[in-house]
Amino acid sequence: MALTGLDIFKLTPKTNCKDCGNPTCMAFAMKVAQGAIPIDKCPHISDEVKAKLDEATAPPMKTIKIGTGENEHSLGGETVLYRHDKTFVSKTLYSVAVSDAYSDEQNEKAFADIANIDYERIGERMRVEAVFVDYVSDGTKFLDLVKKANDMGRTLIINCADADLAAKALEIAAAGKPVLSGANASNFEAMNALAVKHGLVLGVTGKDLAELHDTVEKLEKAGNKNLILDVTMANIKDTFAATVQVRRAAIKDGDRSFGYPSIVNAARLAAGDRHMQTALASLFTLRYGSVVVLEGMSYADALPLFGLRQNIFTNPQKPMKVEPGIYPLNGADENSVCLITVDFALTYFVVSGEVERSGVPVNLLITDAGGYSVLTAWAAGKLSASSIAKFFQEADIENKIKSRTLVIPGKVAVLKGEIEDKLPGWKIIPSPPEAIQLVKFLREFNA
Amino acid sequence: MAFVQKPQVYKSAINTVELGAGDRKIALGGATVYPLYSFDAPIENAPKIGVEISDLGLEGAPKAMLDYYGDCKTIAEVAKKAAAMPGADFVCLRFDGAEPGEGERTVEDCVKIAKEVAAAIDIPLVIAGCKNSQKDAQIFEKVAEALTGRNVLFLSAKEENHKTVGASVGLAYSQKVGAESSVDINLAKQLNVLLTQLGVAKENIIMNLGSAAAGYGFEYVASTIERVKLAALAQGDAMLQMPVVTPVASETWSVKEALISEDDMPEWGNQEQRGIQMEIVTAAACLAAGSDAVILKHPASVATISAMVAALM
Numbered sequence: 001m002a003l004t005g006l007d008i009f010k011l012t013p014k015t016n017c018k019d020c021g022n023p024t025c026m027a028f029a030m031k032v033a034q035g036a037i038p039i040d041k042c043p044h045i046s047d048e049v050k051a052k053l054d055e056a057t058a059p060p061m062k063t064i065k066i067g068t069g070e071n072e073h074s075l076g077g078e079t080v081l082y083r084h085d086k087t088f089v090s091k092t093l094y095s096v097a098v099s100d101a102y103s104d105e106q107n108e109k110a111f112a113d114i115a116n117i118d119y120e121r122i123g124e125r126m127r128v129e130a131v132f133v134d135y136v137s138d139g140t141k142f143l144d145l146v147k148k149a150n151d152m153g154r155t156l157i158i159n160c161a162d163a164d165l166a167a168k169a170l171e172i173a174a175a176g177k178p179v180l181s182g183a184n185a186s187n188f189e190a191m192n193a194l195a196v197k198h199g200l201v202l203g204v205t206g207k208d209l210a211e212l213h214d215t216v217e218k219l220e221k222a223g224n225k226n227l228i229l230d231v232t233m234a235n236i237k238d239t240f241a242a243t244v245q246v247r248r249a250a251i252k253d254g255d256r257s258f259g260y261p262s263i264v265n266a267a268r269l270a271a272g273d274r275h276m277q278t279a280l281a282s283l284f285t286l287r288y289g290s291v292v293v294l295e296g297m298s299y300a301d302a303l304p305l306f307g308l309r310q311n312i313f314t315n316p317q318k319p320m321k322v323e324p325g326i327y328p329l330n331g332a333d334e335n336s337v338c339l340i341t342v343d344f345a346l347t348y349f350v351v352s353g354e355v356e357r358s359g360v361p362v363n364l365l366i367t368d369a370g371g372y373s374v375l376t377a378w379a380a381g382k383l384s385a386s387s388i389a390k391f392f393q394e395a396d397i398e399n400k401i402k403s404r405t406l407v408i409p410g411k412v413a414v415l416k417g418e419i420e421d422k423l424p425g426w427k428i429i430p431s432p433p434e435a436i437q438l439v440k441f442l443r444e445f446n447a
Numbered sequence: 448m449a450f451v452q453k454p455q456v457y458k459s460a461i462n463t464v465e466l467g468a469g470d471r472k473i474a475l476g477g478a479t480v481y482p483l484y485s486f487d488a489p490i491e492n493a494p495k496i497g498v499e500i501s502d503l504g505l506e507g508a509p510k511a512m513l514d515y516y517g518d519c520k521t522i523a524e525v526a527k528k529a530a531a532m533p534g535a536d537f538v539c540l541r542f543d544g545a546e547p548g549e550g551e552r553t554v555e556d557c558v559k560i561a562k563e564v565a566a567a568i569d570i571p572l573v574i575a576g577c578k579n580s581q582k583d584a585q586i587f588e589k590v591a592e593a594l595t596g597r598n599v600l601f602l603s604a605k606e607e608n609h610k611t612v613g614a615s616v617g618l619a620y621s622q623k624v625g626a627e628s629s630v631d632i633n634l635a636k637q638l639n640v641l642l643t644q645l646g647v648a649k650e651n652i653i654m655n656l657g658s659a660a661a662g663y664g665f666e667y668v669a670s671t672i673e674r675v676k677l678a679a680l681a682q683g684d685a686m687l688q689m690p691v692v693t694p695v696a697s698e699t700w701s702v703k704e705a706l707i708s709e710d711d712m713p714e715w716g717n718q719e720q721r722g723i724q725m726e727i728v729t730a731a732a733c734l735a736a737g738s739d740a741v742i743l744k745h746p747a748s749v750a751t752i753s754a755m756v757a758a759l760m
């Protein structure tokens with residue numbers, strides 16, 4: 001629970017000695033409450049009180065780091081239940097499972113999938129971030145899979161409740177800072193020792209939420225707060241209930257023992273059913289899965305899932321922007337007609353989608369309009385004849401494109417005359433006002 | 448401290464709205480917990496799944512879908528088969544062919560088709576227009592008249608045509624009015640206020656808050672649905688307590704992930720699977736955000752999403 005300035009003030013010596021650089025203890029307390037300065041700026045507060053305060057002012061959900069180098073990922077650290085309140089900070093990671101219980105063929109396919117998915121979408125590299133190596137019964141095969149997975153250059157999640165075998169797996173893979181998962185009510189001491197020894201995040205499971213909570217408390221008491229909770233239960237219903245309740249307990253009720261990121265194993269919940277796994281990945285991307293484990297990843301799974309994730313983990317206050325520039329669509333070349341619009345991502349998606357639907361080759365020009373929609377940008381003076389002329393110069397349009405026909409958004413058709421003045425030699429044509437009418441417009445235009 | 452479950456049951460409820468008539472009618476809404484949160488309290492009316500069919504028939508449909516519909520020739524046969532699709536709760540007939548322009552379908556023709564479809568199925572029917580507000584208002588009025596008593600939902604009344612649609616569909620023929628706004632909680636509320644001022648009962652209104660495919664500005668859809676549900680449940684806003692229906696198929700099958708052929712994009716693999724997964728991901732996300740019903744078209748998506756809903760209840 002957040003402490004108020006007054007709560008913190010009560011814990012200061014109230015001497016107003018100014019050693020912290022503040023005129024009074026009260027002023028100091030107010031700033032600490034806002035998170036503007038750390039509590040240790042006051043040299044006169046006892047360590048005991050500091051620890052108490054640290055605990056009380058810590059965020060409701062820990063940020064846990066897994067992996068190393070370019071494969072380092074942050075999980076958790078969320079402060080809200082709904083993205084309209086505040087940006088979700090740590091995107092859901094999609095992980096592909098290999099297991100000693102799977103056929104060699106299935107494991108090979110999984111490795112191939114992981115290597116295969118790699119593309120860019122609006123400035124973000126999309127690929128399978130983690131390999132989930134699952135131990136069921138065949139230790140030799142499992143260690144072999146750990147070796148292979150370790151060579152994939154991704155973060156590993158080693159799921160092995162047998163601490164002795166896990167120790168061997170970590171001899172192979174500990175350097176990449178994998179998650180060691182599989183701690184439960186009966187093995188947590190050995191697993192904890194192993195995770196601490198290698199400085200790894202420990203994954204905890206339980207047969208239900210009460211048991212999971214209990215094990216986490218014991219681990220916390222043993223000094224480990226570098227945890228991730230595998231909330232996968234016996235079935236889809238219980239897993240959804242667990243995932244939502246864990247997050248809600250952490251954020252809404254301030255239950256620190258549930259203030260950790262989660263793993264949802266969709267590969268286990270819907271084994272063999274790739275459609276259902278993808279549905280679950282979507283469900284848990286919206287509802288609090290920090291890592292979702294799948295049996296594989298084809299482009300059919302990846303394209304919608306990564307697109308969804310990119311949408312959900314954006315700042316609700318700041319519109320998503322697309323890089324200004326020339327986007328040739330439907331095989332457009334330098335002679336194809338130009339169509340200009342703003343850099344607001346939603347506008348870009350809608351317009352590019354309709355243009356693609358039309359099948360007509362078009363050079364889509366995206367101009368810098370501060371990430372606003374057409375009408376808002378126009379009203380704010382961020383989309384004008386001069387801003388378009390400036391963009392044409394900066395992007396060197398006249399040298400890159402031979403066509404001299406420019407379609408402008410129908411909503412700002414009034415700009416036609418001014419743009420003609422600023423861009424001599426160009427034929428300016430306003431589009432219909434709604435994007436949905438673009439297909440017909442472009443086809444007729446092209447005919 | 449041991450973990451104690453704290454079920455979150457709200458004082459307010461989503462309105463219960465019935466669609467269809469007779470034995471096979473269905474109800475949307477009614478819950479006092481967040482959508483899908485059946486662990487907080489039992490949810491009486493699970494989210495529903497509609498199967499979309501078009502007045503243009505099956506032209507251009509993906510292969511497995513064509514296989515499913517087999518040799519259906521008439522729209523009535525297609526409708527019957529859609530209603531029999533495992534997981535289908537209602538059928539949505541969309542008048543794509545009515546869009547103004549060359550060869551557009553006339554209102555009379557639409558009425559004829561709607562009657563054939565209604566006669567072929569006993570599960571509830573939803574009528575979707577062609578997105579031209581004026582034409583939609585004309586179609587809806589005549590179809591609502593022709594299908595009196597069937598308790599049909601019409602998608603949708605928008606700001607531009609809500610007066611005509613509300614007066615005919617909602618008042619004259621007591622059918623269900625879909626109130627469509629575009630991903631903005633204030634506009635959604637405004638339209639509900641206008642429709643109720645017109646005299647349409649709250650229990651006869653369903654909201655379409657806007658839709659987008661996953662990756663195409665879906666965050667606006669998700670956040671609008673979530674904000675509306677919280678306003679309805681936590682703040683008890685009576686003008687936002689109408690159930691939410693989200694058309695999914697009409698968005699997801701027209702994005703490039705579903706449209707580009709495997710020949711043009713070999714590394715993307717099977718085109719039909721891409722369409723199915725785009726539909727599944729978007730539908731699951733709509734339901735997670737809080738939609739009370741989604742409208743899909745591919746049998747594989749309908750099977751998966753209905754199984755997911757069943758598993759969560």
Ligand code: SF4
Nearest residue numbers: 016017018020025042
């Ligand atoms: S240093 Fe500590 S005791 Fe001194 S004024 Fe600041 S808060 Fe008060």
